Amino acid sequence: MKKRVILGMSGGVDSSVAALLLKEAGYEVIGIFMKNWEEKDEYGVCTATEDANDARRVASQLNIPFYTINFEKEYWDRVFSYFLDEYKKGRTPNPDVMCNQEIKFNAFLDYALKLDADYIAMGHYARVKEIDGKYYLLRGIDKNKDQSYFLSRIDQKALSKTLFPIGHLTKKEVRKIAEEHNLYTAHKKDSTGICFIGERDDFDKFLDEYLLTKEGDIVNVDGGKIGRHTGLIHYTLGQRRGIGIGGIGTGEPWFVAGKDLKNNILYVAQGENHPALYSISLIGEPPKWIIGNAPDMPLKCTAKFRYRQKDIPVTVNILDNGELYIKYDYPVKAVTPGQVAVLYQDEICLGGSIIKSIEPLDEKYKFINPTWAY
Missing domain, CATH: 3.40.50.620 (HUPs)
Structure with missing residues (x-):
């Protein structure tokens, strides 16, 4: 049968x-x-x-x-x-x-x-x-x-x-x-949109249909108000395009470096290698382990913090509250809370933890993400 x-x-x-x-x-x-x-x-x-x-x-x-x-x-x-x-x-x-x-x-x-x-x-x-x-x-x-x-x-x-x-x-x-085999879909273009929400030319407009937004100040991490943002939900860490502050400063591109929800501030940094864009470790929410139980700790493995990212060597430990502490072997740019830290042992995917908070490369930039616990 x-x-x-x-x-x-x-x-x-x-x-x-x-x-x-x-x-x-x-x-x-x-x-x-x-x-x-x-x-x-x-x-x-x-x-x-x-x-x-x-x-x-x-x-x-x-x-x-x-x-x-x-x-x-x-x-x-x-x-x-x-x-x-x-x-x-x-x-x-x-x-x-x-x-x-x-x-x-x-x-x-x-x-x-x-x-x-x-x-x-x-x-x-x-x-x-x-x-x-x-x-x-x-x-x-x-x-x-x-x-x-x-x-x-x-x-x-x-x-x-x-x-x-x-x-x-x-x-x-x-x-x-x-x-x-002459399948009808043989030459159909691959979808690149969010799962079942689809491809959208104006994702900000889509979000505005469901969430209230409020304009606020854009502040340089090294000091000074330099513009206005259209609502913090429209920006993500490491973002370069669509910030709307070109032509200010050295002429280098600006990047989103942090968000202060309480005060509705968007923090930005100039230059793609600005230290405010980098972190050295993260805290992840209690993970889902694919085989059902955690590996022995501390765990040396690799991780991806977003799709298509190159594998990053890390050391993982489990905290008393079940959350993960993931220390990178070298600083990594634009690790973003809300995304998933996925752990690998060679070809095997071990599981995933939702990123809760990040530890900046330079402690003086902790203020740019004040709503995230360190």
Whole structure:
């Protein structure tokens, strides 16, 4: 009897090829499109509907059943509300990580198991390996497309039931397979938007629809008011573009260095190597360990503090309250509270911790982030 796999189909080439490979491997494949967000663009078109139609066309090509399931309430309650709350705190959240944790590998998994699925599958560039009854998350073979960062907070229950059919392939190979089989999505452009919120030309305008903003002062970390900001939610640490203070000072670019929520101040520093932009350690919220328990401490490993970042050597310790203290081997620029510190041991993704606070390279710049505990 064939094993049943419920595949999340996004309407993109990756999940399309995943469907093809699963069918060729002899599984009973059922494609499901997760509808988590609905909003029409400026032309009155809902991009989720377009993506669902693309997924349906591929399912028809492959002669597999296809359905759409609505997770809008779950997404709002578990992901989008969190997203807004983080911005209110002055942090910069990563909803893609939370979408995987709460929707794709939680709500979707529970739904699939009710359909007597043996596995769920996704078109992610990642791999799963079972060792002595434990399930490990490994990076995807394609280092440029590896998505283990976004999967760093899923648990053993999910991994034990998950297949990543394209994790051993490069993007180029995936495209080639799609072209060879004339899949409808073979030449479809990759999505670069936030998980199920999509690509937006004016993300600030989008945030303003849900959160109140208040103008305030832009202050140079080395002294002096130099402009006005449009609302602290519109800025993130390390940001260069869109600050609106060009032509001041030495002529070098300005970067966001910190936020003072209480006094509604945006702190900026001039020059891409200004010491105020760097930190030497961070405190992370209690982590999600993928294998369910913490490694031995202190832990020497590598970390990524944002997607596509080069691995950074770190030393990790667990504090008495369960939070992580992560010390970098060298100063790192623009480590941002609200993002996820993802830990790796070579190819293995150990888990992820939401960044709570950062320790500046130079103590004299502690004032630029007064709402974050050190």
